Amino acid sequence: MTSPVVGLVGNPNSGKSSLFNLLTGLRQRVGNFPGVTVEKKSGVMRIENLPPVEIIDFPGAYSCYPTSLDERLVVQELTNPKGDLFPDAIVYVADVTKLDKHLLLFTQLRDLDLPMILVLNMADLIEEEGLQVDVTGLSRRLGVPVVAVSARANKGVSELKKAIADLLRNPQEFRPEEPFYEPGVLARDVLGDLRQELPARNDYHALLLAHHASWLKHVPEKTRHKVQEARVKNGFHSLRAQVEETMERYDTFEPIVRDTVRRAKNKSSFSERVDDILTHRVFGPMIFVLIMLLLFQALFAWTGWPMEGIEWFFETLGNTVRENLSEGWFTDLLVDGIIAGLGGVLVFVPQIAALFLFITILEEVGYMARAAYLFDSLMQRFGLNGRSVVALISGHACAIPAIMSTRTIANWKERLLTIMVTPLTSCSARIPVYVILISFAVPKGTFFGFGYQGLAFAGLYFLGIISAMLSALIFKLVLKSRERSFLMLEMPDYRTPVWRNVGITVWQKVKSFIMEAGKIILLISIVLWGLSTYGPSGAMEEARAQVQKTVEEQGLSDDDAADLLASEQLEASYAGHVGKFIEPVIQPLGYDWKIGIALFTSFAAREVFVGTMATIYSIGSADDELRIRDRMAEEINPRTGEQVYNPATAWSLLVFYVFAMMCMSTLAVTKRETGGWKWPVIQFTFMTALAYVSAMVVYQVLS
Incomplete structure (x- = not known):
C-alpha cells in the first residue's frame, strides 16, 4: 500500500501550522510546490496499522475564488485529481471561536466530493470564551466527522489521529449525501455545453474549472478557448456568480453554526482591549x-x-x-x-x-x-x-x-x-x-x-x-496602474506563543541557514584559499626574493619575516591580482584590494564577506590565537600608514552592505516571482548603484 496523503487546509490564522507541527514533529521537509516558489511544508505522521502518512500543509486560503497567489495554489492543487499533491483526504482546520467565518472554504471543498474531517481548533478557548459547542450536532448537520482539538495544549490529537485512520480506511463512508450549493441556471447552461470538455468529478468541480480555466495549469489550452466561448454564449458573468454563490453558502451554514455554537453575552475580549492600545x-x-x-x-x-x-x-579546533x-x-x-x-x-x-x-x-x-x-x-x-x-x-x-x-x-x-x-x-x-x-x-x-x-x-x-x-x-x-488597492485581513486573537512551534521554526531556519550558507562558504573558502596561496610563478618568486632582501637589510625576526612573506605572497597571488584589478574602482570608497576581494566574493551571498576576511587574514599568520576582528584591527594601509579599518572605511562598508544586492538566491526568486529577468536586473542595478554612491559619499565626508 502506498503512503496516503492528507492535506491540511484552512483559513489563515486558524492554527493549521501549529497542528501540522504537532502531528509531524521534526519529521518535516521544506521545499517548494511544483513550478512555483511558494514554500511547501510536508511531514510524516505515524498511525498504527497504516503506512507512514504524508501530511501537506497547504497555504492559508479563504475561498475557492482566490484573491492571492497562495489561494490560487490551493485551488490549483485541489481541483487537479491527477496531480502529485492531490490528497486522499483533507483535514480542514477552523478556529472554533470564529467558525462562522471559517466555513466558506469548507463547504466549497465538501462540494468537491473530497473525504474530509473538520477540526475545531483552539478548543482550549471554548470555556474561556463562554462557548457551548454541540460537536455531535455539528457533525450531523455538516456531514463530516468533527473533532475538537487544541494544538496549543496538545489536546484531542489522539482522537484526531483515530478519525484520520478511519477516514483513510473507509473514505466512501465520508462522502457527502447532498451538496451545500447547487449551480444556478446560467452556470448549468455553461456546464451543459462543456460536459464533454471538462474532466470533472461533479458539477461543482466543473463549475470551478469553468470559473478558473484561464489560469489553471492542468486545464488544456483547447479547453480554455471552449470555456470562454461557452461563457460568452450563455452570458455567464463570473464575478457575479461568485458573489451569489458566496452569499448562498453563508445563508446555508450560518444557521448551522448558530444552532450548534452558542455564545455568552457579548463582552469586550482581551484582544480588543489590547488592540485599543x-x-x-x-x-x-x-x-x-x-x-x-x-x-x-x-x-x-x-x-x-x-x-x-x-x-x-x-580557534581550538584550528590549533589542534x-x-x-x-x-x-x-x-x-x-x-x-x-x-x-x-x-x-x-x-x-x-x-x-x-x-x-x-x-x-x-x-x-x-x-x-x-x-x-x-x-x-x-x-x-x-x-x-x-x-x-x-x-x-x-x-x-x-x-x-x-x-x-x-x-x-x-x-x-x-x-x-x-x-x-x-x-x-x-x-x-x-x-x-x-x-x-x-x-x-x-x-x-x-x-x-x-x-x-x-x-x-x-x-x-x-x-x-x-x-x-x-x-x-x-x-x-x-510605474502606472489603474488596479484598485484593498486590504483584506483577519485579526487573530492574541495568544501565548506555542513554544513547540517556535522551537521547530527556529531550528529549521537556522539549520537551513547553516546548510545553505555553509555550502557556499565552504566552496568559496576552498577556492579563495587556492587563489590566495598560489599565483603566477614569476610574481611569487619575485615576492620571495624581495622579502629575502628586506629581511637581510633590516634584520627582521623569524615571525616578522613570516608575516612579511605572507603579505607579499598574498599580494602576488591570483586573488591579489583580482583585488588589484578592481582596486581603482573601489578606492574612492576607502577600500583596498583585500576588501575588493571580499566584495567580489560576497556578491554570491553577503555572509561570505566575513568568511573571506577570515581566510585572507589567516593565511600565513604567525599567531593563530588572533581572532579575525583583532587581525583586521592590525591591518595598516602602506600608503598612508593609517589603520585600514578606520571609522570612515567601516561606515562606508556598512552603508554599502545596507544597500547592495548581494544575494544570487534573492535575484533568482525575484525572477521566478516576476516571470522574467527584467525586474531582477533593474533591482540589482539600482541597489548596487545606490550602494556605491552612498558609500562613496559617506567615506569622502568622514575622511
Whole structure:
C-alpha cells in the first residue's frame, strides 16, 4: 500500500501550522510546490496499522475564488485529481471561536466530493470564551466527522489521529449525501455545453474549472478557448456568480453554526482591549518602533557569550589540527581555508537564531497582522500595502521567504514594489558584516542604558527600512496602474506563543541557514584559499626574493619575516591580482584590494564577506590565537600608514552592505516571482548603484 496523503487546509490564522507541527514533529521537509516558489511544508505522521502518512500543509486560503497567489495554489492543487499533491483526504482546520467565518472554504471543498474531517481548533478557548459547542450536532448537520482539538495544549490529537485512520480506511463512508450549493441556471447552461470538455468529478468541480480555466495549469489550452466561448454564449458573468454563490453558502451554514455554537453575552475580549492600545493611531507606531529597537538591541548585546564560545571552539579546533598534522598544503587548506572560513560565519549563528526567534514570536502572538493593519494607510502613500509590512519585517530574517509572502498581495503593482524593495531590509546574512564592522565604526559606551554599538546596529536596520520606503515611492511614481488597492485581513486573537512551534521554526531556519550558507562558504573558502596561496610563478618568486632582501637589510625576526612573506605572497597571488584589478574602482570608497576581494566574493551571498576576511587574514599568520576582528584591527594601509579599518572605511562598508544586492538566491526568486529577468536586473542595478554612491559619499565626508 502506498503512503496516503492528507492535506491540511484552512483559513489563515486558524492554527493549521501549529497542528501540522504537532502531528509531524521534526519529521518535516521544506521545499517548494511544483513550478512555483511558494514554500511547501510536508511531514510524516505515524498511525498504527497504516503506512507512514504524508501530511501537506497547504497555504492559508479563504475561498475557492482566490484573491492571492497562495489561494490560487490551493485551488490549483485541489481541483487537479491527477496531480502529485492531490490528497486522499483533507483535514480542514477552523478556529472554533470564529467558525462562522471559517466555513466558506469548507463547504466549497465538501462540494468537491473530497473525504474530509473538520477540526475545531483552539478548543482550549471554548470555556474561556463562554462557548457551548454541540460537536455531535455539528457533525450531523455538516456531514463530516468533527473533532475538537487544541494544538496549543496538545489536546484531542489522539482522537484526531483515530478519525484520520478511519477516514483513510473507509473514505466512501465520508462522502457527502447532498451538496451545500447547487449551480444556478446560467452556470448549468455553461456546464451543459462543456460536459464533454471538462474532466470533472461533479458539477461543482466543473463549475470551478469553468470559473478558473484561464489560469489553471492542468486545464488544456483547447479547453480554455471552449470555456470562454461557452461563457460568452450563455452570458455567464463570473464575478457575479461568485458573489451569489458566496452569499448562498453563508445563508446555508450560518444557521448551522448558530444552532450548534452558542455564545455568552457579548463582552469586550482581551484582544480588543489590547488592540485599543497597540493599534492606536499615535501609541501604536511608537510601540512598534520600541519593539523593533529592543529586538535589534537584543541581537547585538545579548548574544556575546555563545558567540565567544563558538570563536573559542574554532580557534581550538584550528590549533589542534595544525599541531597534529604535518606541515603542508593540506593542513593549510584545512586551517586557513575551511576552518577559518566556516568559523568566521558560524560564530554569528546565535544572533541569527535570536532574530528568527523574535520574528517567530511576533507571528505567534498575533502582532504581525496588527502591524499590517497599523501601517496600511502609510504604506499606501508609498505605493505599498499593509501586507507589505509583513514582508518587510520578515525580510529581516531572510528576503527569500519574505518575497514569497508577497503572494498574499492581490494588487500587482503593490506586490511588485514590495518584491523590489524588500531586499533593502537588513536580512540575517548582514548580521556578521554589521557586527564585525560596527566594532571599528562605533566606540563602546552606553546612552540611557542602550549601548552605542547596539544603537548603531538598530540604526542600520532602520536605514534599510527608510531606503525601502523611499525606493518604493520612486517606483510608485514611475510605474502606472489603474488596479484598485484593498486590504483584506483577519485579526487573530492574541495568544501565548506555542513554544513547540517556535522551537521547530527556529531550528529549521537556522539549520537551513547553516546548510545553505555553509555550502557556499565552504566552496568559496576552498577556492579563495587556492587563489590566495598560489599565483603566477614569476610574481611569487619575485615576492620571495624581495622579502629575502628586506629581511637581510633590516634584520627582521623569524615571525616578522613570516608575516612579511605572507603579505607579499598574498599580494602576488591570483586573488591579489583580482583585488588589484578592481582596486581603482573601489578606492574612492576607502577600500583596498583585500576588501575588493571580499566584495567580489560576497556578491554570491553577503555572509561570505566575513568568511573571506577570515581566510585572507589567516593565511600565513604567525599567531593563530588572533581572532579575525583583532587581525583586521592590525591591518595598516602602506600608503598612508593609517589603520585600514578606520571609522570612515567601516561606515562606508556598512552603508554599502545596507544597500547592495548581494544575494544570487534573492535575484533568482525575484525572477521566478516576476516571470522574467527584467525586474531582477533593474533591482540589482539600482541597489548596487545606490550602494556605491552612498558609500562613496559617506567615506569622502568622514575622511
